[in-house]
Amino acid sequence: xxxxxxxxxxxxxxxxxxxxxxxxxxxxxxxxxxxxxxxxxxxxxxxxxxxxxxxxxxxxxxxxxxxxxxxxxxxxxxxxxxxxxxxxxxxxxxxxxxxxxxxxxxxxxxxxxxxxxxxxxxxxxxxxxxxxxxxxxxxxxxxxxxxxxxxxxxxxxxxxxxxxxxxxxxxxxxxxxxxxxxxxxxxxxxxxxxxxxxxxxxxxxxxxxxxxxxxxxxxxxxxxxxxxxxxxxxxxxxxxxxxxxxxxxxxxxxxxxxxxxxxxxxxxxxxxxxxxxxxxxxxxxxxxxxxxxxxxxxxxxxxxxxxxxxxxxxxxxxxxxxxxxxxxxxxxxxxxxxxxxxxxxxxxxxxxxxxxxxxxxxxxxxxxxxxxxxxxxxxxxxxxxxxxxxxxxxxxxxxxxxxxxxxxxx
Amino acid sequence: xxxxxxxxxxxxxxxxxxxxxxxxxxxxxxxxxxxxxxxxxxxxxxxxxxxxxxxxxxxxxxxxxxxxxxxxxxxxxxxxxxxxxxxxxxxxxxxxxxxxxxxxxxxxxxxxxxxxxx
Numbered sequence: 001x002x003x004x005x006x007x008x009x010x011x012x013x014x015x016x017x018x019x020x021x022x023x024x025x026x027x028x029x030x031x032x033x034x035x036x037x038x039x040x041x042x043x044x045x046x047x048x049x050x051x052x053x054x055x056x057x058x059x060x061x062x063x064x065x066x067x068x069x070x071x072x073x074x075x076x077x078x079x080x081x082x083x084x085x086x087x088x089x090x091x092x093x094x095x096x097x098x099x100x101x102x103x104x105x106x107x108x109x110x111x112x113x114x115x116x117x118x119x120x121x122x123x124x125x126x127x128x129x130x131x132x133x134x135x136x137x138x139x140x141x142x143x144x145x146x147x148x149x150x151x152x153x154x155x156x157x158x159x160x161x162x163x164x165x166x167x168x169x170x171x172x173x174x175x176x177x178x179x180x181x182x183x184x185x186x187x188x189x190x191x192x193x194x195x196x197x198x199x200x201x202x203x204x205x206x207x208x209x210x211x212x213x214x215x216x217x218x219x220x221x222x223x224x225x226x227x228x229x230x231x232x233x234x235x236x237x238x239x240x241x242x243x244x245x246x247x248x249x250x251x252x253x254x255x256x257x258x259x260x261x262x263x264x265x266x267x268x269x270x271x272x273x274x275x276x277x278x279x280x281x282x283x284x285x286x287x288x289x290x291x292x293x294x295x296x297x298x299x300x301x302x303x304x305x306x307x308x309x310x311x312x313x314x315x316x317x318x319x320x321x322x323x324x325x326x327x328x329x330x331x332x333x334x335x336x337x338x339x340x341x342x343x344x345x346x347x348x349x350x351x352x353x354x355x356x357x358x359x360x361x362x363x364x365x366x367x368x369x370x371x372x373x374x375x376x377x378x379x380x381x382x383x384x385x386x387x388x389x390x391x392x393x394x395x396x397x398x399x400x401x402x403x404x405x406x407x408x409x410x
Numbered sequence: 411x412x413x414x415x416x417x418x419x420x421x422x423x424x425x426x427x428x429x430x431x432x433x434x435x436x437x438x439x440x441x442x443x444x445x446x447x448x449x450x451x452x453x454x455x456x457x458x459x460x461x462x463x464x465x466x467x468x469x470x471x472x473x474x475x476x477x478x479x480x481x482x483x484x485x486x487x488x489x490x491x492x493x494x495x496x497x498x499x500x501x502x503x504x505x506x507x508x509x510x511x512x513x514x515x516x517x518x519x520x521x522x523x524x525x526x527x528x
């Protein structure tokens with residue numbers, strides 16, 4: 001795969017080895033062009049102007065809903081809500097359905113490998129409502145502890161008749177673990193069919209094909225900026241029946257049906273959840289990003305990243321042996337293109353700084369997974385994450401950079 | 411220019427005062443929420459002078475070197491003199507140029523020292 005030429009940042013920084021796509025992805029020219037085209041040729045507001053450029057903006061915005069729906073195989077574009085990102089998608093849920101369905105003595109269940117975006121809102125919801133907050137642990141292979149050796153999923157004492165919410169990440173942003181979410185949700189619903197199931201797909205949507213109907217979840221959230229799109233735009237998908245039953249999220253313009261001095265009636269799903277002028281350019285940019293990803297093919301992308309991650313793990317292990325401790329499952333079949341490690345006693349910030357001196361960008365720290373780092377008994381780790389524009393040469397440079405880290409600091 | 415100057419690396423690899431005291435007169439714990447680094451510092455004061463000072467903790471090379479150099483600097487000094495020490499003075503002590511992100515690593519030990527003597 002040779003798509004570096006599509007990413008203008010490499011014209012500005014030809015030497016850049018970008019291995020932090022887990023934090024945010026670089027942007028290809030078609031995405032930048034789509035945003036510039038909106039701002040320079042039809043930058044009108046949507047849903048209200050009775051003139052040509054507003055109608056075009058509305059059409060592009062609403063067409064993106066259909067593109068997103070097909071991207072995740074949602075039954076209807078009306079189940080797609082545009083948000084500012086995964087974080088807002090989750091907060092939308094905790095402040096709407098969370099408030100109306102969770103109470104004293106109920107249970108909210110999540111996992112210890114969640115990003116803070118899918119952990120803190122649920123934790124605080126549970127604390128504020130007096131619900132039990134239950135966290136599924138990982139095993140020594142850095143998969144969820146509910147996965148038993150014979151393939152059985154054991155949710156005994158985890159999911160009960162009191163469970164109201166079950167939320168889980170599809171791909172861990174730190175471990176790279178791909179959770180068997182379809183099977184886990186089936187097991188959850190087998191115990192208690194009324195549990196509302198939420199999937200954080202922030203690290204999955206950029207890299208794997210997603211089918212919400214196949215997963216069997218009730219809600220799924222992801223961000224545009226991690227999948228070649230602009231920052232400030234994200235998606236919440238939800239089952240129409242649930243969305244229709246939920247109260248609105250924010251109140252104001254564009255989300256109403258009729259307003260009088262005495263009362264207000266709300267617009268239908270999904271517009272009920274999109275108050276105010278949305279990030280129109282962002283949504284239009286997201287459509288260009290999805291189109292770009294589909295031209296390459298999600299399966300091709302997954303294979304490419306998987307090959308790079310395997311190569312990186314092999315090369316790092318070969319070069320540094322036991323000095324490096326890899327996080328994540330040893331079975332490459334359970335992993336996405338994320339390689340996270342600790343390097344002896346060398347601090348992740350020092351690793352990152354010396355790699356940056358060699359134009360290699362990685363993530364150092366806790367990657368917004370402090371409960372997971374506490375569970376692993378480490379304060380910080382170093383993460384290299386791969387995407388369409390990365391090459392084997394990037395991995396070789398990473399290994400060279402790590403040799404320099406070792407020379408400098410030990 | 412690399413921030414990993416010889417002096418910094420020397421203090422990182424052989425940190426001075428990297429120990430707990432037997433009889434500290436004050437102790438403090440500080441942390442850097444950006445990276446989760448934790449630093450414990452303690453000192454014993456006699457007649458307004460820092461008699462002994464020590465630190466323990468996990469941290470990056472910059473934070474360890476900074477704690478090592480700062481405790482070395484503070485030992486034997488009057489407390490009244492140390493309360494006026496600024497963050498800029500500490501950066502001067504390290505003798506390297508730091509980006510805003512790494513500034514927090516370098517100043518964690520200063521935050522601890524100021525809390526100890528205030």
